[in-house]
Amino acid sequence: MEKMKAFICTKYGPPEVLQLREVEKPLPKDNEVLIKIYATAVTASDIFIRSSQLPIQFLIPMRLMLGLTKPRKSIIGLVLAGEIESIGKNVKRFRIGDQVYGLTGFGLGAYAEYKCMKETDSTHGCLAIKPANISYEEATVVIYGGLLAFQYMEKGNIQRGQKVLIYGASGTSGTTAIQLAKYLGAKVTGVCSTTNLEMVKSLGAEAVIDYTKEDTLNPGVQYDFILDAVGKIKTSKLKDACKKALAPGGKYVSIDDGSLKLDSKRLALIKELVEAGHIKPVVDRCYQFEEIVEAHRYVGKGHKKGGVVIKVK
Numbered sequence: 001m002e003k004m005k006a007f008i009c010t011k012y013g014p015p016e017v018l019q020l021r022e023v024e025k026p027l028p029k030d031n032e033v034l035i036k037i038y039a040t041a042v043t044a045s046d047i048f049i050r051s052s053q054l055p056i057q058f059l060i061p062m063r064l065m066l067g068l069t070k071p072r073k074s075i076i077g078l079v080l081a082g083e084i085e086s087i088g089k090n091v092k093r094f095r096i097g098d099q100v101y102g103l104t105g106f107g108l109g110a111y112a113e114y115k116c117m118k119e120t121d122s123t124h125g126c127l128a129i130k131p132a133n134i135s136y137e138e139a140t141v142v143i144y145g146g147l148l149a150f151q152y153m154e155k156g157n158i159q160r161g162q163k164v165l166i167y168g169a170s171g172t173s174g175t176t177a178i179q180l181a182k183y184l185g186a187k188v189t190g191v192c193s194t195t196n197l198e199m200v201k202s203l204g205a206e207a208v209i210d211y212t213k214e215d216t217l218n219p220g221v222q223y224d225f226i227l228d229a230v231g232k233i234k235t236s237k238l239k240d241a242c243k244k245a246l247a248p249g250g251k252y253v254s255i256d257d258g259s260l261k262l263d264s265k266r267l268a269l270i271k272e273l274v275e276a277g278h279i280k281p282v283v284d285r286c287y288q289f290e291e292i293v294e295a296h297r298y299v300g301k302g303h304k305k306g307g308v309v310i311k312v313k
């Protein structure tokens with residue numbers, strides 16, 4: 001039996017619960033592909049899964065789904081980019097050698113050198129051909145940020161010229177949401193902290209607001225769509241003010257309203273926008289595979305800019 005390296009989550013807890021081990025390399029079933037993983041990422045969701053530090057309303061459903069005292073799937077990790085090494089006999093969408101990117105959902109398992117995934121979408125993942133013009137590492141950022149931003153921005157049905165505010169514009173989904181709103185022709189305002197104001201402007205925001213300095217919005221300013229891209233746990237006085245600044249018929253959406261859809265058609269659309277240059281991945285830091293624990297410490301501080309990526313090979 002061939003072996004591979006993987007990070008096992010031995011129990012819920014601090015970053016050190018992740019331990020590097022040699023485990024069995026998986027074999028694809030008839031309807032699965034075997035992916036040689038070149039890059040993964042440490043996302044906000046990975047931190048929630050590993051630490052299990054969540055408000056009670058999220059904690060109970062999450063533990064029921066993932067495991068009561070430790071993750072049932074001991075290899076965690078949600079996003080991956082890599083190359084198809086082998087395929088099951090019923091696989092039609094992919095060929096050996098295809099460069100792919102995807103999200104593993106409840107299947108987890110991206111903190112490893114190899115992962116088997118179904119070719120079709122399910123709660124255990126979605127997979128598509130990766131954008132050709134970006135690296136494997138960059139691809140991991142647009143999977144997570146892209147799927148989140150696309151799903152929740154769609155709720156706004158944004159029209160050209162509308163005013164859109166992205167609260168939490170500097171994270172993985174926020175940096176993607178800013179670019180998507182700009183692509184849709186909106187006039188975009190981004191909210192972030194002082195150090196990220198210039199970066200958010202460079203992504204296409206016409207206006208930026210510093211939530212560490214401002215508690216209110218300019219009187220009279222109203223937005224057609226507001227996306228809270230950091231989730232309900234992170235808040236500020238400015239966020240409360242934003243909720244009241246909707247234009248008549250406007251919509252306020254939190255990225256925590258509902259569950260993330262694993263949709264390979266959406267991944268294909270993200271690929272097109274990335275290849276056309278409309279969406280550029282923002283990479284904060286890149287760690288080596290052996291440094292995942294360190295990457296978890298950094299992301300756990302809650303201030304990553306764009307995405308934090310892991311080079312597996």
Ligand SMILES: NC(=O)c1ccc[n+]([C@@H]2O[C@H](COP(=O)([O-])OP(=O)(O)OC[C@H]3O[C@@H](n4cnc5c(N)ncnc54)[C@H](OP(=O)(O)O)[C@@H]3O)[C@@H](O)[C@H]2O)c1
Pocket residue numbers: 043044045145148167168169170171172173174191192193194196211229230231232234235236255256257258259260302303304305306
């Ligand atoms: N619905 C679902 O199924 C689903 C699935 C996955 C994730 N999510 C949600 O999506 C969220 C976003 O994930 P992400 O990876 O895109 O975010 P992220 O990258 O973790 O966001 C980090 C950014 O948050 C900003 N931030 C921290 N505290 C803030 C505050 N009080 N006000 C404004 N900004 C603040 C920081 O900016 P500064 O450094 O500038 O402060 C940092 O750049 C997750 O936290 C989770 O709640 C939902």
